[in-house]
Amino acid sequence: MRAIDGAVADLKRLDLLATGDSVMHRLDARAKVLTTLVFIISVVSFGRYEFTALFPFFIYPVVAASLANLPGGYLIKKIAMVIPFAFVVGMLNPLFDRQPMAQLGPLAVSGGWISCASIIVRAVLTVGAAFILVGMTGFLSVCQALERLGTPKPFTVQLLFLYRYIFVLTEEGARASRARELRSCGRKGLGLSSFGSLIGHLLIRTWLRAERIHMAMLARGFTGEFHSGQLTRFGARELFFVLGWSALFVILRLENAASFMGRLLAGLLT
């Protein structure tokens, strides 16, 4: 189960990336949250058969990640993890939707395949943007930003706990399955029955531990508010950042960039 251990440590690395220092890191968290929201809404609001129009959107994650000095290989690996899930969601489309929509050489591509591919690309874009947001801001600051943007406090606190809970759960999971593996003497576990009780244990242990951690937070004066060193200001730089990117997203959303360029070119030539 080193696999699980590794995956958790890897996820936590995302949290650590946020301690870096770069132009993007220094930006007020609210600006980054807003921009990411506009990005996600633009991407998600496309029609289900839209495929090529999605690609220009990759510019944002690529630019943001490189400005923030986030390690590209690591991000790509993490983001690639969502592809199987997205595929499961879109899997049935090719079966039900067999109408040919596009011609790829001699191959007729059905609408189902296009919408399935579209779902995958959208998942990669939105999850990628969210990952990069956390990587260049830190989850705590994201929650803080949401709160300062007017999200009700109970909601942001729950969000933060949920995030922590994932770590607690995976950590406990890694420990429990390590113990099980060590005692199964190289055989493939001890069958389904031990797995069942392991899951039961896991939930109780996670629950108890989450409670103790909550207790530790209360003991240190936690009242549902998150403080951090300095609150950054939403200045001209932030405004420019949000407006600039949002304008680009809206244009990319409303105009298919590829065909737009084509028309522009055609217009220039005639």
Next chain:
Amino acid sequence: MSHHIVEVKHLHHVYPDGTVALRDVSFTIHHGESVAVIGANGAGKSTLLLHLNGYLSPTSGEIRIGDFPLTRKTLPEIRRTVGMIFQDADDQLFMPTVFDDVAFGPFNLGLSGEEVKLRVKDVLEQVGATHLLGKPPYHLSGGEKKRVAIATVLAMSPDILVMDEPTSGLDPYARRQLLGLLRDFHHTRIFTSHDLDMVLELCERTIILHQGRVKADGPTRRIFGDDALLAECRLEKPFSMQGCPVCGSRK
């Protein structure tokens, strides 16, 4: 200062599964006292300590911290007064880096960014963990975690320090350091330990728990001198009170 008194009266605790962990436990600890709670595994030490800051609530009986009975209303105030170090340091560390973790409490107390930085530096120095500042807590060794956990509590400047096995897992040097630190802490200290030499060094008073009951409560020296009592409670004399294993002479 009466507000550092810890008073436990007829405390019973029964866990939901029916295990009776504490039976009629009573004692009073005064300001500035240093008290050890010792006993065999499963005697109820952790259960007792978890009552002192309201994590567990008594099945029956009463707890008073200072002038307040421990109730839902006084809980936030009491939790600020009582600094608690858990048996398992993993339960205590939850922020992405050691700095954030130690700073969490002071920020909640309303200190400014600069003050917090100073305090974090100060307490990490006290526990000898300054070099761990930027590390994530989950990548620390067991003893390092323990030290950071202690720092997180010290950073709150509590009036009463409650510790569940503070020296378990520490190397001899870190243990020495912690002993010195506890000696310099002049408020009330209550801790459990299987490190009986530490108990002898730090505490004038010892409470022995045996199967959930207070079996003895008195001066540490006297308790460790009572061989019959120790044997009955599955305890032994501290090494420093036993004969020298090499030459057989007594200290």
